[in-house]
Amino acid sequence: MFFIKYPVVAITFAATVFSSSLLAAPFAYISNQLDDSLSIIDTAQGKVVDTISVIGKPAGVAVTPAGDKVYISTPESHGFSVFDVKKHEVIAKVPVSDGALGIAVGTDGKRIYVADWYNHNVDVIDANNYKLIKTIPVGQSPSGLVVSPDNHWLYVANRLSNSVSKVNLDDLTVTKTTLVGSHPFGLTIDSRGERIYIANVQSDNVTVIETKRMLVIATVKVNMLPYAATLALNDKRLFVTNQDDGSVSVIDTDTLKEVGLIEVGTKPEGISTHPDDRHIYVANWFDNTVTVIDGKTLQVVDTIKTGKGSRAFGLFIGK
Numbered sequence: 001m002f003f004i005k006y007p008v009v010a011i012t013f014a015a016t017v018f019s020s021s022l023l024a025a026p027f028a029y030i031s032n033q034l035d036d037s038l039s040i041i042d043t044a045q046g047k048v049v050d051t052i053s054v055i056g057k058p059a060g061v062a063v064t065p066a067g068d069k070v071y072i073s074t075p076e077s078h079g080f081s082v083f084d085v086k087k088h089e090v091i092a093k094v095p096v097s098d099g100a101l102g103i104a105v106g107t108d109g110k111r112i113y114v115a116d117w118y119n120h121n122v123d124v125i126d127a128n129n130y131k132l133i134k135t136i137p138v139g140q141s142p143s144g145l146v147v148s149p150d151n152h153w154l155y156v157a158n159r160l161s162n163s164v165s166k167v168n169l170d171d172l173t174v175t176k177t178t179l180v181g182s183h184p185f186g187l188t189i190d191s192r193g194e195r196i197y198i199a200n201v202q203s204d205n206v207t208v209i210e211t212k213r214m215l216v217i218a219t220v221k222v223n224m225l226p227y228a229a230t231l232a233l234n235d236k237r238l239f240v241t242n243q244d245d246g247s248v249s250v251i252d253t254d255t256l257k258e259v260g261l262i263e264v265g266t267k268p269e270g271i272s273t274h275p276d277d278r279h280i281y282v283a284n285w286f287d288n289t290v291t292v293i294d295g296k297t298l299q300v301v302d303t304i305k306t307g308k309g310s311r312a313f314g315l316f317i318g319k
Contacts, residue, residue, distance in 0.1 A: 026275050028317045029070045029083070030283055030290060031058035032307030038072060038083060039306040041290065043274060043281075043317070046302050050088055054081050060103035061270070061316040062112070064127075070318075071112055073103040080114060082130070085318070094130045096123050103314055104145035104154070106169070113154055115142035122156055124172060134172045138165045144186040144228065144313075148193040153211070155196050157184040164198055164207075166214055178214045180207035186228025186271075186313065190235045190253075197238055197251075199226035206240055206249075208256060218256040222249035228313065232273045232280060232295040239280050239293070241268040248282060250298060260298045264291040270312030275319045283312035 025044040031054070032039055038058060040050040056074025058081070063070050070083040074093075079100050082092040099117030106113075111133065112125040120140050124133040139158025146155050147169075154167040158177070164184060165177045181200025184207070189196045195217075198207045206226060208218040224244035231238055231253070238251040246268060250260030265284025268291070272281050279301070280293040288310055292302035 026067075026318050027085075028272070028281050028290065028312075029061050029063060029072075030270075030306045030310050030312045030316060031061050031072055032288070032309055033057050033059055033285075033311045034309030035307035037307045038070075039290075039310070040088075041281075041304055041306070043279075046292070046304060048304065048306060051307060052083060052088065052090065054083070054090060056081070056093075059311050059313050060101055060115075061312050061314040062103045062105045063315060063318045064105050065107055065109045065319075067318040070316075071103050071105060073100045073114060073313075075100055075117070080112070092130060094125065096125065096132070097121075101313070102143045102145040102157075104147050106147055107149060107151040111169075113145050113147070115145055115156065117141050117143065120158075122154070122167070136167060136172055136174065138167070138174060139163045139177060144184070144198075146187050146189045146196065148189060148211070149191060150193055153193070155187060155189065155211075157187050157198055159183050159185055159201075162200075164196065164209065164214075166211070176214045178209060178216065180209070180216065181205050181219065185226075186241075188229045188231055188238075190231060192235075195253075197229050197231070197240075199229050199240055201225050201227060201243075206238070206251065220251055220256055220258060222251075222258060223247050223261065227269050228271050230271045230273045230280060232277055234277065237295055239271060239273075239295070241271045241282060243267050243269065243285075246284075248280070248293065262293055262298055262300065264293070264300065265289050265303070270310075270314065270316060272312070272315055272317045274317055281312075281317060283310040283316075285309055285311060
């Protein structure tokens with residue numbers, strides 16, 4: 001096992017080198033909860049190119065598969081806002097529930113899923129007309145949501161029940177619920193839909209579940225208050241934000257061992273992988289920044305100033 005710790009300040013290198021490695025120009029959409037805003041980062045330029053007002057303490061983010069819209073949960077507005085990527089404006093505000101937090105979109109783009117923290121359920125919304133399709137009871141205080149690549153399953157982290165629920169998206173029922181660590185929050189799924197990785201805030205570890213049977217196959221120790229996770233490098237490395245020590249743990253998914261620890265900003269929360277499958281973006285709540293990590297070298301390659309209370313909980317980078 002090796003551990004690498006890098007300073008918060010980005011390693012200096014030519015910006016043109018980084019930009020040229022990103023042939024496309026995907027955008028990262030960062031919810032700034034204390035600013036009531038959304039920072040839009042051009043990942044090729046490595047800077048914020050626009051800031052949009054989003055009222056209601058924005059938290060969760062979900063970019064549609066087509067990349068044409070971004071859904072942002074707004075807990076204090078009891079729902080979510082719809083941001084049109086081409087118009088660069090909020091085109092709808094959708095009331096859903098008392099405690100809208102985690103948000104996800106189906107891989108076909110037809111449904112939106114919103115976790116209701118207070119009422120312990122997930123609301124299913126039609127993406128065409130923003131009407132409620134069904135409310136699904138799950139565990140207590142659902143937070144993170146992730147949809148399987150084949151669009152057949154939804155996985156829900158139930159924070160106060162210390163569990164993860166598996167929802168059948170054909171009939172919108174819970175098929176199984178599995179106990180994990182203490183206070184699970186963010187979760188991610190591999191590209192084959194075979195494993196989910198759950199960050200357990202209070203037990204300082206990550207639970208690994210085999211999805212077919214919903215069996216726990218490993219528990220991996222990380223650092224203080226893990227919040228969310230993302231996969232990179234063909235699912236070979238898992239990156240986990242540790243809120244209380246300003247770091248990202250790196251886990252080898254073959255050995256299921258922690259192999260690196262990278263210092264980022266203060267209170268890192270949301271984390272997502274660039275479509276190049278190599279660069280990792282981390283939203284730092286207290287520093288009002290986004291840290292960019294090279295997943296191969298495990299080095300911090302950029303730090304981008306955003307807004308106050310950058311949270312970006314969910315899949316916040318378009319393709």
